[in-house]
Amino acid sequence: MQAKVKRYYVVVRGRVQDAGYRKRIESTAELFNIRGFPWNNGDGSVKIICEGLEDSLNRFLEDINIKERLPSGILVESLEKKEISIEFPLPPKFVRLKTEGITDISRKLDIGTDRLKGIEANTGAMAVVLGSINSKLDKLDKLDTLPERIAEAIK
Known part of the structure; x- marks a missing residue:
């Protein structure tokens, strides 16, 4: 039986911005051989497009669903995933999208x-x-x- 590749659009809410959460996502994605990218959304959530073998992808999502506050302050209140079609190519590695502008730097x-x-x-x-x-x-x-x-x- 061939392992199935899936792609998800994920929305993570909670204390997930300005706490190192995207870095945590990137390092976890590398462990599970997941491709895709996270970005900070204006509403305070972190959004993710991720792709990988179904089992690895599920373990990745479980690992980034942090329910006990970390020393850095990271705490996930909700993680919603939606399977999406694999129509556009993703980078070969999991990479962070820089969506912050000058106002966010300030x-x-x-x-x-x-x-x-x-x-x-x-x-x-x-x-x-x-x-x-x-x-x-x-x-x-x-x-x-x-x-x-x-x-x-x-x-």
Whole structure:
């Protein structure tokens, strides 16, 4: 029996943009020998055209259907697939379509700026904690001379 090649149009919704999800899709597609491409859609979803052997394609879709939030923030709320006809050629490798323009780059820079501000605030709080630790270490340094001071007091 010949393995059947299928092609799907997939819509993924959830926390799937600005979290590295398309990169995750690409690396997973490579593992399962899937061809096609993902792209960010304006409504916040990620859309995918993918093609491969039916079993590999199903395992690929199962693997990218991330139901537990990853440290990067990726979380899939829904994954809808629709089989489509194989009428146009796909690239030999799974590749990302760059659909973002200047406005999206600006939006991503704004997100990065906000994250850097959060890091700056956290490091400010760390300075306060480190100051407290330093004062406690100074007190511990004084304990280094305690045996000598006790011996002196006993004399």
